[in-house]
Amino acid sequence: GENVEQHPSTLSVQEGDSAVIKCTYSDSASNYFPWYKQELGKRPQLIIDIRSNVGEKKDQRIAVTLNKTAKHFSLHITETQPEDSAVYFCAASQTSNTGKLIFGQGTTLQVKP
Amino acid sequence: NAGVTQTPKFQVLKTGQSMTLQCAQDMNHEYMSWYRQDPGMGLRLIHYSVGAGITDQGEVPNGYNVSRSTTEDFPLRLLSAAPSQTSVYFCASSYYRGYEQFFGPGTRLTVL
Numbered sequence: 001g002e003n004v005e006q007h008p009s010t011l012s013v014q015e016g017d018s019a020v021i022k023c024t025y026s027d028s029a030s031n032y033f034p035w036y037k038q039e040l041g042k043r044p045q046l047i048i049d050i051r052s053n054v055g056e057k058k059d060q061r062i063a064v065t066l067n068k069t070a071k072h073f074s075l076h077i078t079e080t081q082p083e084d085s086a087v088y089f090c091a092a093s094q095t096s097n098t099g100k101l102i103f104g105q106g107t108t109l110q111v112k113p
Numbered sequence: 114n115a116g117v118t119q120t121p122k123f124q125v126l127k128t129g130q131s132m133t134l135q136c137a138q139d140m141n142h143e144y145m146s147w148y149r150q151d152p153g154m155g156l157r158l159i160h161y162s163v164g165a166g167i168t169d170q171g172e173v174p175n176g177y178n179v180s181r182s183t184t185e186d187f188p189l190r191l192l193s194a195a196p197s198q199t200s201v202y203f204c205a206s207s208y209y210r211g212y213e214q215f216f217g218p219g220t221r222l223t224v225l
Contacts, residue, residue, distance in 0.1 A: 032211040043216040099210020103156040
């Protein structure tokens with residue numbers, strides 16, 4: 001089955017710096033890659049997703065890149081702000097089959113003011 | 114719309130007890146899932162359903178049962194609770210596979 005590895009497990013940056021979180025997946029048939037943000041004590045919420053027919057997607061300060069050959073994808077946050085502090089999860093799914101969404105272990109991002 | 118709702122919010126069980134975690138959604142979503150969240154281990158898929166009457170196992174199904182008799186409801190049953198099942202449980206739903214999953218508020222379960 002699918003396995004998703006996420007690094008780093010913790011990341012601390014200064015406000016205004018960029019943050020990058022990387023994930024690798026094992027199933028080459030996976031074609032949907034969402035990213036979720038979970039604030040302390042809250043439920044996970046989708047912040048951006050990408051499908052395998054696209055190499056990059058941006059939404060304001062957030063971007064995701066996908067390298068299908070290497071089976072890895074990354075989340076990029078620019079101009080970080082204290083409210084970006086949270087746990088971020090990547091995930092992978094094969095939508096043509098069961099559609100099971102398998103998550104990485106999570107990255108705790110701390111943005112220092 | 115209430116979105117995805119879960120009850121109870123908190124629960125304490127003794128080893129060997131059984132219970133059902135309730136999950137409901139009012140968005141007419143076909144796809145529903147149960148996850149457990151433990152520190153450092155992310156969100157692990159327990160069971161999922163692609164529609165009413167259809168369920169399947171996820172990554173960590175042992176000790177849990179599910180059923181999906183209606184589109185709206187997807188209860189998770191703990192058959193005989195064990196301390197290893199102490200966790201935060203999230204239910205999620207999406208319109209279809211490969212679409213945004215909306216999560217419920219979670220149930221914090223402690224098994225003594």
